[in-house]
Amino acid sequence: MSPLPQNGFIAIAVTPLTDDGAIDHAGIGTLMDFYINCGSVGVTLLGVMGEAHRMTDADAIRVVDSAMDAIAGRVPVIVGVSDPSMTRAMALAEHTMSMGGVGVMVRPLSGLQGEAAVVDYFADVADAMGSDVPICVQDFPKASGVHISVAAWREIVERCPSVQMLKHEDEPGLAKLSAIRQAESAGLRRVPIFVGNNGIHLVQELDRGADGAMTGFAFPDALAKVIDLHRAGERQTAEDLFDAFLPVNRHELRTGIAMRKEILRRRGALGSARTRHPVKPLTNTDHDELHSLLSRLEVRTGKPIAELVS
Numbered sequence: 168m169s170p171l172p173q174n175g176f177i178a179i180a181v182t183p184l185t186d187d188g189a190i191d192h193a194g195i196g197t198l199m200d201f202y203i204n205c206g207s208v209g210v211t212l213l214g215v216m217g218e219a220h221r222m223t224d225a226d227a228i229r230v231v232d233s234a235m236d237a238i239a240g241r242v243p244v245i246v247g248v249s250d251p252s253m254t255r256a257m258a259l260a261e262h263t264m265s266m267g268g269v270g271v272m273v274r275p276l277s278g279l280q281g282e283a284a285v286v287d288y289f290a291d292v293a294d295a296m297g298s299d300v301p302i303c304v305q306d307f308p309k310a311s312g313v314h315i316s317v318a319a320w321r322e323i324v325e326r327c328p329s330v331q332m333l334k335h336e337d338e339p340g341l342a343k344l345s346a347i348r349q350a351e352s353a354g355l356r357r358v359p360i361f362v363g364n365n366g367i368h369l370v371q372e373l374d375r376g377a378d379g380a381m382t383g384f385a386f387p388d389a390l391a392k393v394i395d396l397h398r399a400g401e402r403q404t405a406e407d408l409f410d411a412f413l414p415v416n417r418h419e420l421r422t423g424i425a426m427r428k429e430i431l432r433r434r435g436a437l438g439s440a441r442t443r444h445p446v447k448p449l450t451n452t453d454h455d456e457l458h459s460l461l462s463r464l465e466v467r468t469g470k471p472i473a474e475l476v477s
Contacts, residue, residue, distance in 0.1 A: 169331040170269040175208035176391035179383035196237035201436035206391030243269040270301035275313035293327040303332035336363035348376035385430035
């Protein structure tokens with residue numbers, strides 16, 4: 168079996184920064200503990216919301232090293248290595264695996280046109296990485312500008328045995344998820360599918376065959392609990408819990424990384440909500456809106472935000 172998680176909630180980690188914008192190495196330890204204590208079965212570093220595209224190569228290495236040290240084998244670690252340079256992607260992948268990572272996440276190279284180009288790109292990545300490096304394909308057209316059709320996915324799976332996971336973030340994506348599962352019922356190799364986009368359609372995605380979520384919503388404990396309840400056959404309870412968090416989830420999804428980091432700061436998972444340029448800090452109005460949403464959530468659940476699902 169692949170060393171990658173097969174189901175459950177995988178946290179897409181933000182990258183903790185100090186108030187002056189440097190990597191907060193001590194804060195990485197606090198954050199990793201938070202994700203694990205929230206029920207995450209794995210952690211993915213240096214994704215889009217980990218501000219990977221705003222890191223130097225040295226920053227990326229330091230983030231991986233600090234997180235690996237803090238996690239100390241408690242859960243599997245995946246690292247996003249997407250880069251226009253195959254050389255840089257391979258270097259980070261090699262470092263990840265040498266430090267005990269279980270695989271890498273790769274999205275299509277921006278600018279690819281046509282199904283053949285998409286399939287060939289992942290075949291080239293798989294060949295370059297080697298058969299012993301499990302790959303999670305990140306299907307996130309909003310970030311890559313590249314659409315992976317069901318037909319292209321089928322060919323990627325058939326040509327690339329090391330592709331062992333799909334991070335499904337196409338929008339709208341429910342029909343595509345069903346089509347992939349239908350292709351598997353007709354003989355395509357089954358690959359675990361973890362959904363992204365804050366898990367904004369999580370219950371319906373689980374209904375359609377998703378194995379879990381890999382995302383960065385600032386209430387990972389809520390999504391982990393929803394997945395556990397759904398797997399236990401308690402769908403209605405899962406949906407009720409999901410609905411309680413939906414207003415905050417929707418707000419965070421549409422306002423971005425600065426909002427996510429501020430919620431995590433308020434939950435004690437980060438020391439600072441600092442992001443890197445060009446992301447702008449929240450305004451007073453942003454803070455007021457967030458305070459109102461979180462206050463309503465506390466009333467709805469009867470718990471403070473630090474222990475809403477525990």
